[in-house]
Amino acid sequence: MSILLAWIGNTDLRASEASETDGLGPILGALRALPFSSVHLLSDHSPKQTHAYAKWLGQQTGVAIIPCQIKLTSPTSFEEIYLAANDAIQTVRSALPREELTFHLSPGTPAMAAVWILLAKTRFPATLIESSREQGVKEVNIPFELSAEFSPVTDKQADAALTRLMQGMPPEAPAFSAIIHRCAAMKRTVAMAHRLALRDLPVLIQGESGTGKELFARAIHQASARNGKPFVAVNCGAIPQELVDAELFGHEKGAFTGASAARAGYFESANGGTLFLDEIGELPLASQVRLLRVLQEREVTRVGATKAKSIDIRVIAATNRVLPEEIRAGRFREDLFHRLAVGVLLLPPLRQREGDITLLIDALLASINFEASTQPGYEHKKLDVTARNLLLQYTWPGNVRELHNTLLRASIWAAGDAITKQDVAESLAVILAPEAEIILGRPLDQTISLPDVIADVARHYLERAMTQTHGNKSEMARLLGLGSYQTLSNWLKKYGVT
Secondary structure, three states: OEEEEEEOOHHHHHHHOOOOOOOOOHHHHHHHHOOEEEEEEEEOOOHHHHHHHHHHHHHHHOOEEEEEEOOOOOOOOHHHHHHHHHHHHHHHHHHOOOOEEEEEOOOOOHHHHHHHHHHHHOOOOOEEEEEEOOOEEEEEOOOOOOOOOOOOOOOHHHHHHHHHHHOOOOOOOHHHHOOOOOOHHHHHHHHHHHHHHOOOOOEEEEOOOOOOHHHHHHHHHHOOOOEOEOEEEEEHHHOOHHHHHHHHHOEOOOOOOOOOOOEOOHHHHOOOOEEEEEOHHHOOHHHHHHHHHHHHHOEEOOEOOOOOEEOOOEEEEEEOOOHHHHHHOOOOOHHHHHHHOOEEEEOOOHHHOOOOHHHHHHHHHHHHHHHHOOOOOOOOOEEOHHHHHHHHHOOOOOHHHHHHHHHHHHHHHOOOOEEOHHHHHHHHHOOOOOOOOOOOOOOOOOOOOHHHHHHHHHHHHHHHHHHHHOOOHHHHHHHHOOOOHHHHHHHHHHOOOO
């Protein structure tokens, strides 16, 4: 069965108040005509009206009714309606990722119906229905494809804060202009990076893998006074642990087996410029001690040497780890963290960059086309609408790097000049990991522990609900359908979730 999402309309409220004698209202009419596992009601009406209607609807149908109170400045505000509907769908999707969705077009304003259509044809494929007294409930077929990504209207307060941040700044360096973005989160991050570029201070860049940490590091270097001097990038996680000190700090001839000649390390190579230490959280603790001393003394001693060499470098470090957690676990030195975290940037993941994915798709595909243009028989590729929608619907855990690689694979799979939905699906299939375990399809040729399976499922959803609600037990109980705060507390205690 499908999950129904709908705005509560005035006709629905009048039907519940029994003042409209010749109709059930669009929502109850749909529930009488079609089977649904649950109904999520979005409402801009008063909380009293919303909960009264939800209670009445549940009594009429026996279907699980989940009300969602929304505050709109106007029932025709497309941006607010889009954000509210998007959040409601995300909530349903996070709890029930495999359930089919149905959006009801009839209740609410024309703006609400238009947003349901846009979402169903782009980010969240869904069945669309409408209802009327004359024709009853019927499915709506949209005879064309759409592709669109939500681009928020500029927030005046955020825009003013950004203006203050950029006051007194020189024109943005070309390196920052190359960072493709238009969302507010990235605008602020770029502005902060631009300010940091002008100060000769250590910088710590944090963010998930593939968010562009090295791109920002290079932009900071190019916009700084050290532009034109060396920029040396080092992946700390790729250096064998036994060679970390020799690679970073250099070594003298005969310092260890295989050291047949003296060699400068990365610190010396970057002298006068910028040293980018990527994945610094991977460094062993002993090397962290030496790194801290180099940063404090601004001099480096090669492995096997007794005399230190003065160095003049700027260090930009990056990690996808949460360093405060690493400190608490004893895997990263707190004093080194504070030495590095003078200027701190947190890069947003791609899934939080509303409005940027379409820009990135176009830019990355243009780059792929350009690089492949000299290859024999290559055709200039373009995305069809359904392929673009599939890219917009994906959550991109690997961020921009994953998006680039997916487009590159799809351009190879595409037989002609158009990249189709099938090409993109096959490209994503290469990286989508299979489910670790199938709950409902386990073979019974061997004994299973049904209580353990049920406990695993319970803990999974309890922990997710706790994360989503930030520990609000009343909201957790509502999301999980447990009825009351006390019932939820009993479940938490039973399954050891704290």
